[in-house]
Amino acid sequence: DQQVKQNSPSLSVQEGRISILNCDYTNSMFDYFLWYKKYPAEGPTFLISISSIKDKNEDGRFTVFLNKSAKHLSLHIVPSQPGDSAVYFCAAILFTSLIFGKGTTLSVSS
Amino acid sequence: DVKVTQSSRYLVKRTGEKVFLECVQDMDHENMFWYRQDPGLGLRLIYFSYDVKMKEKGDIPEGYSVSREKKERFSLILESASTNQTSMYLCASSPGTDNTGELFFGEGSRLTVL
Numbered sequence: 001d002q003q004v005k006q007n008s009p010s011l012s013v014q015e016g017r018i019s020i021l022n023c024d025y026t027n028s029m030f031d032y033f034l035w036y037k038k039y040p041a042e043g044p045t046f047l048i049s050i051s052s053i054k055d056k057n058e059d060g061r062f063t064v065f066l067n068k069s070a071k072h073l074s075l076h077i078v079p080s081q082p083g084d085s086a087v088y089f090c091a092a093i094l095f096t097s098l099i100f101g102k103g104t105t106l107s108v109s110s
Numbered sequence: 111d112v113k114v115t116q117s118s119r120y121l122v123k124r125t126g127e128k129v130f131l132e133c134v135q136d137m138d139h140e141n142m143f144w145y146r147q148d149p150g151l152g153l154r155l156i157y158f159s160y161d162v163k164m165k166e167k168g169d170i171p172e173g174y175s176v177s178r179e180k181k182e183r184f185s186l187i188l189e190s191a192s193t194n195q196t197s198m199y200l201c202a203s204s205p206g207t208d209n210t211g212e213l214f215f216g217e218g219s220r221l222t223v224l
Contacts, residue, residue: 009150032211043114043200043215044153089153093211097168098143102152 003027004092006101015110019077023090023101026071030092030099035064035075038087038103047088048075080108113137114216116201122222129188131219133201140206142184143213144168144176146197153200159184160206191223 005024013019023033031052036044050057050064050073057064063076077084085108090101117132135142143158145168155168157176165176173195177185184203188195198220202213 006152034211041119041218041220043202043217044213045215046212049212091153091211097155097158098211098213099155100145100153102150 002101003030003094004090004099004101006090006104008104009102010105010107012107012109013080015082015108016079019075019080019084019106019108021075021077021088021090021104021106023073023075024071025073025092027092027094028068028071030094032093033064033066033073034091034093034098035062036089036091036100038089044089077106080106082108082110084108114201114203114214116199116216116219118219119217120220120222122224123191124224125192127191127223129191129221129223131186131188131199131201131221133184133186133216134182135184135201135203135214136182137203137205137214138181139203139214140181141204142178143202143204144174144184144186145200145202146170147200147218148197156186156199188221191221193223195221196223197221 034049035047037047038044066073087103089103114135144156145153159165159178175187201216
């Protein structure tokens with residue numbers, strides 16, 4: 001049973017527009033959420049995180065929103081750039097384990 | 111900069127062969143992890159370790175074992191490789207006192223089992 005779900009396998013966006021990547025989770029015990037970005041043939045790299053006691057965290061073009069009542073988080077990228085094209089993984093921490101979603105492939109066209 | 115190094119980027123092995131995947135980190139991290147990444151399945155945890163000589167099973171440990179004899183090194187072993195173990199294998203590490211979950215990943219080892 002998936003505890004972290006990314007229901008959209010792919011997303012296509014034009015350069016300069018907003019990209020919104022979504023993630024749902026089932027376990028209310030998760031206390032920290034992270035987004036990772038992965039290019040082909042490279043390991044994932046940490047992008048941004050949010051504690052369960054917050055509802056928003058911003059870092060440059062990247063903002064993560066957390067809606068605990070809906071068990072939903074989203075990653076906003078504004079403005080999107082072609083270099084943002086990658087697979088994005090949502091992840092949640094339960095105690096010391098990091099549980100990943102299946103990923104969403106973002107394609108940003110110029 | 112944290113560096114996690116995986117010894118082999120690409121390997122091709124035959125069914126039944128024993129396979130060793132090596133991972134070394136240079137930041138004195140307590141925690142080390144092995145994941146595999148498959149299309150449509152995301153990152154799945156195979157094994158992890160919180161300390162030298164300690165290991166814990168992840169979500170999909172079957173067919174794998176691990177070894178952590180030194181703090182900086184975490185090895186993944188496939189005792190008898192099978193075709194369904196063809197995958198991208200990712201090693202990661204994190205500080206023991208860091209509960210924010212940020213993992214530092216290596217570049218991955220793409221294993222093909224024929």
